[in-house]
Amino acid sequence: MDIFILIQEIKTHLTSGFDKVDEWFDKDEKTLNFQPSNGGWTVHQILEHIYLTNFFLLILIEKGSKKAMRNYLNLDLQSEIENYSFSKENFGRIGEYGAFEWIRPEHMEPQGKLSLSEIRNLITQQYHQCLLYLNTMKNGEGVLCKTTMTVNGLGKINVYEYIYFLSLHAQRHLTQMKNNELETIKN
Template sequence: MDILKFIQEIKKHLKLSFDEVDGWFGKDRKTLDYQPSNGGWTVRQILEHIYLTNFYLLILIEKGSKKTLRNSGGPDLDVEIRDYVFDREKFEEIGKYGAFEWIRPGHMEPKGAMELHEIRSLISIQHQQCLIYLERMKNGEGLLCKTTMTVNGLGKINVYEYIYFLSLHTKRHLTQMKNNESERIRTAGFDI
């Protein structure tokens, strides 16, 4: 796989995901606070969860990027770039809402303690952080460090794949927010 094309693909996916998330902050209060009939999270809670998950994923991404940059250069990078194959099929499930069962850690559960404007600002900063990491590892260095990802049995994934995972996780919850909004509109009739 052409690693430079993969990095560009990740950047594009991040932009689309984060731009769409940003649009949800402008929704009306009824949409943001609608409790779906399945007892799931409100849009407001989902936005907080996206921020929290990104926060913890970015800790791992930062550690991995530092490690890769310390270890970059030399023949190992050339070999990794030459031999790298991205298993797209394995990752695509992450972006599909309801595709698999996974119990998230408690520290990623929304607590309702943050204001929407604060969450919005922090998510925007997280998007920029992802782009900075990709720029720092623009020559394939992100392949040099792998960390275990337990979600859906992904196993050892590299730093680029962690960033892609973060974007796919966001996409997953975009579907959940759309489902909430659709249900609210259906149950409210035209009282939107």
């Protein structure tokens, strides 16, 4: 496995996803606040949910990043990289809206306490945090720490995979926001 290619692919996915999420902040008020007929969240609420989910995932990513860098002192990084394989197939469904039931914790539900500009600033900061972690672990150190991810039975995943998961989660909600927008147009 070429770890440098993997890191670059995750950066590219992250950048593309965050850029697409950011475009939603410029939508008109009707689109941002439209309540879909299925009783789902408005685009504003979805954006807040993306921020909240990122917030809690970044706590795990930060801890994992620190542990991975500590593990670097005691583990054989080259051996770990040589024995590592990244399976995108295991993660594919994470980015697909409605692909499986996702029961999110209550603390990741939008509360409506943040303005769109606050959410946008926070999500931009989160994007930069992810890039910082990828740059800090630029030589493959992210494979040296695994944490359990229960969503869709992923199991133990490393820090790079957590960042990829975060990016896929946003991608999942891009579809949901597009669905809202299409329904807005029909009404």
